[in-house]
Amino acid sequence: MKHIPSVLAAVGAFGLLLLSAGCGDFSVAVTATGYVKDQASSYSRLICEKDFTAAAEFHHPDFVWHPQGGEKLSGQPAIDGFFASLKEISKMDTFYFYVHNVEKKGDKIIVLEVTMQAHTVENSMQMIYSNVIWKARMGWAKSDIASWQLANITEVSERVLGDSPPKDIKPL
Incomplete structure (x- = not known):
């Protein structure tokens, strides 16, 4: 005893x-930040699998996408526009987020500062690979007692070709 x-x-x-x-x-x-990071990881995985229908379920109905140097969109046009911009990345093989910082803004907003990376296969026979890399802020909003939805993506840098992801940062 x-x-x-x-x-x-x-x-x-x-x-x-x-x-x-x-x-x-x-x-x-x-924690809420842990839950949001898990949600972002699932979202990234669905994009990687090109399951945009399932990935769309993560978006808040009033989702806002602000591409670097482009017009800010909201609602369904923003969701469609963001996904179309990813589909336009030629020969995209995989897609990741690298989380640099997590900022909790009150009880209902969590912002992830990320680097987005679309890995591309230029020529699989010659093993030529590349990446399209850009920085963004992803705002997640609490929609009910236990649910968080992607409320906005603001791209804060141009999408550029790069050889490798940022050093010392692991994919989400």
């Missing part, structure tokens, strides 16, 4: 470790 508290403490510590570490691709978000 005297060992029960220590056993319960060990079980609790193990449970907390599992919640915070996750297992492979599975993790449990304990």
